[in-house]
């Protein structure tokens with residue numbers, strides 16, 4: 001079976017001259033949680049931003065779920081979820097509303113979005129607080145809502161950039177359970193508790209060929 005992610009000679013230098021990635025090679029098989037470990041500034045977030053089509057590489061290639069990130073960014077976006085290093089939520093909405101909104105942006109019907117919202121809320125055990133505005137949440141609660149929101153579209157690949165930062169030890173253990181056990185038990189990836197930044201790829205059917213290129217930023 002093809003790897004879910006392949007990276008070849010990937011290079012990124014920022015305008016100020018900082019080289020974040022210098023000829024990186026990486027192959028990640030399907031059905032695993034893959035941890036990227038490295039000191040501050042090693043280039044982990046830069047790699048994830050490139051794989052998630054938010055940043056354009058200077059050289060080299062990267063394929064995610066069968067698609068080249070530079071040539072078919074929209075096809076890649078259709079197949080991934082991303083919880084960035086800092087939670088991206090609307091403070092004025094409740095946790096439940098934030099998740100449902102992301103579901104709608106993924107193209108789910110209102111009913112589907114509501115059903116999936118309940119499923120992913122159960123996964124992160126935040127039912128009691130789900131109807132409070134996010135601005136009243138603790139840092140760890142925000143992280144958990146952010147994670148739930150990126151699971152809602154049943155992504156083939158889930159990028160988690162330091163997902164356990166600010167999360168208490170019990171929730172941290174819970175978070176490392178396979179992310180989609182509550183919805184697709186047969187596709188569960190294996191878990192690696194030592195991972196701080198992970199790309200997780202449940203086994204998934206080959207992607208179809210619909211694509212719609214879009215332009216990521218160059219810096």
Ligand SMILES: Nc1ncnc2c1ncn2[C@@H]1O[C@H](COP(=O)(O)OP(=O)(O)OP(=O)(O)O)[C@@H](O)[C@H]1O
Pocket residue numbers: 014015016018019020038039040041042043044045046047085219
């Ligand atoms: N937009 C940017 N402009 C200039 N330099 C940048 C930019 N983004 C990242 N860098 C630099 O690229 C290098 C890699 O940064 P990156 O954020 O990828 O590291 P990281 O491994 O995720 O670090 P951390 O563990 O602190 O999150 C660092 O030297 C950083 O200063």
Ligand SMILES: [Mg+2]
Pocket residue numbers: 044045046085161
């Ligand atoms: Mg980082």
